[in-house]
Amino acid sequence: NLTLVSNKSQPNELLMLLLENRGRYISGEKISKDFGISRTAVWKQINTLREWGYKIKSSSRLGYCIEESPDLLLPEEIWSSCDLSILGSEIYYYSLIDSTNNAAKKIAQEGAPEGTLVIAERQNRGRGRIERQWQSPLGGIWLSVILRPYLLPQDAPKLTIMTAVAVAEAIRSEIEIEADIKWPNDILIHGKKVCGILTEMSAELDAVNYVVIGVGINANNDSFSEELKDIAVSLKEVKGQKINRLKLLCAVLSKLEDYYEKAETEGFYEILERWKSLCVNLGKKVNIKSINGSFEGTAVDIDEFGALLVKKQDGDIARVLSGDVSL
Numbered sequence: 489n490l491t492l493v494s495n496k497s498q499p500n501e502l503l504m505l506l507l508e509n510r511g512r513y514i515s516g517e518k519i520s521k522d523f524g525i526s527r528t529a530v531w532k533q534i535n536t537l538r539e540w541g542y543k544i545k546s547s548s549r550l551g552y553c554i555e556e557s558p559d560l561l562l563p564e565e566i567w568s569s570c571d572l573s574i575l576g577s578e579i580y581y582y583s584l585i586d587s588t589n590n591a592a593k594k595i596a597q598e599g600a601p602e603g604t605l606v607i608a609e610r611q612n613r614g615r616g617r618i619e620r621q622w623q624s625p626l627g628g629i630w631l632s633v634i635l636r637p638y639l640l641p642q643d644a645p646k647l648t649i650m651t652a653v654a655v656a657e658a659i660r661s662e663i664e665i666e667a668d669i670k671w672p673n674d675i676l677i678h679g680k681k682v683c684g685i686l687t688e689m690s691a692e693l694d695a696v697n698y699v700v701i702g703v704g705i706n707a708n709n710d711s712f713s714e715e716l717k718d719i720a721v722s723l724k725e726v727k728g729q730k731i732n733r734l735k736l737l738c739a740v741l742s743k744l745e746d747y748y749e750k751a752e753t754e755g756f757y758e759i760l761e762r763w764k765s766l767c768v769n770l771g772k773k774v775n776i777k778s779i780n781g782s783f784e785g786t787a788v789d790i791d792e793f794g795a796l797l798v799k800k801q802d803g804d805i806a807r808v809l810s811g812d813v814s815l
């Protein structure tokens with residue numbers, strides 16, 4: 489069970505070096521000189537990487553060369569593949585954890601910087617909205633992002649909207665599948681759920697302390713339980729082949745980072761417009777289930793706070809801030 493806490497300024501240097509020179513040999517002598525370690529220590533580290541699943545060619549004359557990476561979302565893989573500035577300054581990586589959102593909240597409480605990521609290959613107590621479970625087997629992308637935005641607490645739902653847009657657009661551009669958004673934060677493909685977002689925050693009355701945005705993407709996981717199999721889908725199922733999780737993760741993070749920066753300088757207007765164009769609910773009949781009961785109407789818009797505006801049969805407009813929508 490691998491737990492890695494990696495800081496961008498202190499990566500696994502050997503892995504970074506080999507990844508940056510993927511397909512090329514780096515001599516053992518150079519590695520041992522550059523890192524000030526013995527040739528035996530180099531060999532030991534190479535073997536650890538092999539245990540993680542790296543295919544590394546070695547030649548006494550040429551040195552070492554990464555042939556193939558394991559399908560793991562390791563911090564060094566993210567740093568060497570994704571072009572990020574805010575996100576990923578620190579990455580906590582777990583083979584197995586209860587919930588990346590639980591870990592992220594704890595880490596944020598202890599002062600983790602903005603942009604810290606928590607990633608797990610598997611969760612055994614993954615959480616969804618409204619105290620639901622979130623099945624998180626191997627093959628998915630289970631991620632939490634810590635942000636420390638200058639926002640009023642009532643504006644925090646905008647971050648969920650921003651994340652939904654980033655994920656839907658990343659799936660569209662990277663996987664070439666039409667992903668849509670269902671209010672408030674589900675990403676659907678042909679009406680089935682492929683991604684859920686769980687945003688949690690710690691705030692004072694007038695300021696956000698930190699926000700944890702949990703993103704769960706059904707990427708290559710394909711065995712859904714009986715209750716989920718008609719309503720959930722994975723990208724692998726839709727594409728008919730495994731997708732590249734690292735590439736998709738990079739696309740999601742890079743879009744998220746771009747929109748986050750944009751929101752700080754220009755506000756949320758453009759993000760909201762994009763959300764509206766990706767949303768399946770607008771203009772459609774909806775059934776709203778909330779703690780105050782359920783009702784039907786037509787979804788006409790979302791407002792600047794991310795609330796769904798639903799025109800009821802009597803013509804009144806209801807502002808729905810939380811709840812479940814069915815079409």
Ligand code: BTN
Nearest residue numbers: 587589614615616617684702704
């Ligand atoms: C939902 O649609 O109900 C939200 C699901 C959110 C799941 C993700 S997986 C990563 C992060 N950790 C969790 O425990 N939940 C979120």
